[in-house]
Amino acid sequence: MVAQFSGDAMNSADPIVSLQQVSMQFGSTRILHAIDLDVPRGQTLGIIGESGCGKTVLLKLIVGLLRPSVGRVLFDGKEFVRLSESELTRQRLRIGFLFQGAALFDSLTVYDNVAFGLRAQRRAEADIAEVVRQRLQEVGLPWSTATKMPAELSGGMRKRVGLARALALDPEIMLYDEPTTGLDPIMTDVINELILQTRQRRPITSIIVTHEMRTIDKCVDRVVMLYPLSRLQPGQPQILYDGSPAGLRLAEDERVRQFIEGQARDRLVELARQEEAHS
Amino acid sequence: MFSWFLDTLDHAGQLTLFSFRVLRGCFSLAGRETLLPLCVQFGWGSVPVVLVTGTFIGMVLAEQSYAQFRSVGLQTSLGSIINSSVIKELGPVLAGVMLAGRVGSAMAAELATMKVTEQIDALRCLGVDPVQYLGSPRFLAAVTLIPVLTVLANFMGVMGGAFICIYVYRVESHFYWQNSQGYVGLFDLASGLIKPMFFGAAMALISCQRGFDSEPGAQGVGRAATRAFVASFVAIIILDFFLAMLLNNLEAQWWPSSRGMR
Numbered sequence: 001m002v003a004q005f006s007g008d009a010m011n012s013a014d015p016i017v018s019l020q021q022v023s024m025q026f027g028s029t030r031i032l033h034a035i036d037l038d039v040p041r042g043q044t045l046g047i048i049g050e051s052g053c054g055k056t057v058l059l060k061l062i063v064g065l066l067r068p069s070v071g072r073v074l075f076d077g078k079e080f081v082r083l084s085e086s087e088l089t090r091q092r093l094r095i096g097f098l099f100q101g102a103a104l105f106d107s108l109t110v111y112d113n114v115a116f117g118l119r120a121q122r123r124a125e126a127d128i129a130e131v132v133r134q135r136l137q138e139v140g141l142p143w144s145t146a147t148k149m150p151a152e153l154s155g156g157m158r159k160r161v162g163l164a165r166a167l168a169l170d171p172e173i174m175l176y177d178e179p180t181t182g183l184d185p186i187m188t189d190v191i192n193e194l195i196l197q198t199r200q201r202r203p204i205t206s207i208i209v210t211h212e213m214r215t216i217d218k219c220v221d222r223v224v225m226l227y228p229l230s231r232l233q234p235g236q237p238q239i240l241y242d243g244s245p246a247g248l249r250l251a252e253d254e255r256v257r258q259f260i261e262g263q264a265r266d267r268l269v270e271l272a273r274q275e276e277a278h279s
Numbered sequence: 280m281f282s283w284f285l286d287t288l289d290h291a292g293q294l295t296l297f298s299f300r301v302l303r304g305c306f307s308l309a310g311r312e313t314l315l316p317l318c319v320q321f322g323w324g325s326v327p328v329v330l331v332t333g334t335f336i337g338m339v340l341a342e343q344s345y346a347q348f349r350s351v352g353l354q355t356s357l358g359s360i361i362n363s364s365v366i367k368e369l370g371p372v373l374a375g376v377m378l379a380g381r382v383g384s385a386m387a388a389e390l391a392t393m394k395v396t397e398q399i400d401a402l403r404c405l406g407v408d409p410v411q412y413l414g415s416p417r418f419l420a421a422v423t424l425i426p427v428l429t430v431l432a433n434f435m436g437v438m439g440g441a442f443i444c445i446y447v448y449r450v451e452s453h454f455y456w457q458n459s460q461g462y463v464g465l466f467d468l469a470s471g472l473i474k475p476m477f478f479g480a481a482m483a484l485i486s487c488q489r490g491f492d493s494e495p496g497a498q499g500v501g502r503a504a505t506r507a508f509v510a511s512f513v514a515i516i517i518l519d520f521f522l523a524m525l526l527n528n529l530e531a532q533w534w535p536s537s538r539g540m541r
Contacts, residue, residue, distance in 0.1 A: 060400070
């Protein structure tokens, strides 16, 4: 089931997203270093790694919210930094983004949130109503939530509205930034189901940044594990693992197994030592 | 010292670029559906505070100048000094500062919160330029509403001053108004309405830019709001000086006779 849309696309030499030697730093803090990553059309890619390893930054680089310090980020062969304003907007609409906190516009109702991107495209109001109704239904929200304000919603509902809003524009690729963080186990599984459903209904490419191993096991074709730069020796690659989710548990790298099994080992001691060195 | 200079230059450059984007958005009427609610929020919400401060400014001017004018027997001329101060300076500046305090810092805090909660990023992802969508209607609302608020502040200031002079200090009302009339001309009224438009523009641009430029976290939001107010206030006072100079020169050149009348 997982490989539904990935069969032919996997072999395609024409990836929808391509990162070439991408490095990113904020001020003097280096987040990403020399990342090479191709995402074939139709694939569902999971990106894992501990907090602060640059997963979210990676997503924001792909959608062009951030510019790489070094290297190139290509979306469908185009480099966002070289596009004109209007072309950039057009390309960005092909990408859906589910933000970590859903990032709903809190002055607008659920309906207006989902309709927002469509209105910006000057679509007819009747079409918009139809799309909003469909998308809310798709993410399992009753029509009565349409008139609610984001502040009245629970965390899980906000995430689902965020997903409906991103899907309203029929993106070719969905980026999920920690879609299940802060949700209870049931709601986590609901979101996982939605991610699966989303790709079953349309030939969509997905990139999911997560800490949640259940999401990895259930939803993805391929996993990439990033490691914080600050913990690497110079010259070591930042991508520790790139392969199938099944292979993750068999990985030889100690650090990969430590992460998926959630074992701190001597990390606490190490963290304390780092703190000392800083102060 | 040198780095402070560079920082200031950097801020000025960013503000300039930001302003161009906002102005461009004004022409394409970006975010026009939010304009009316913003006008209500900025304008209607500021009416009470402008009314109260305007009245008291007029009253305190009367109170402070009465004794001095009285001592030289010129109390009937009080109207001229009070009304021209209110209409040329205090009304516009007061409206600008009130708007900066009430609206500017709230605007900065709102935009900063939107940035922290990734709503600004979300706008971008939905194909909307956040600077134009959020900045332009705020700019337009501030620029169009501030003259209205100034008129209100002026009116209340004039009334407040007249109330204290005529009813409390028993200045002859006929002469009070007659003297006022001679000293406040059409040009003064007009310049008193042109200046606040610049104050409103500066306040809106500075406050929005501070909001967009905010650092993460609750502290960043708070700091953006404070900085928005302080920077707007300083900008308003400095602009006021230069605009006064410019407008006075224009008046002297175009209507050399108008000064002689006084």
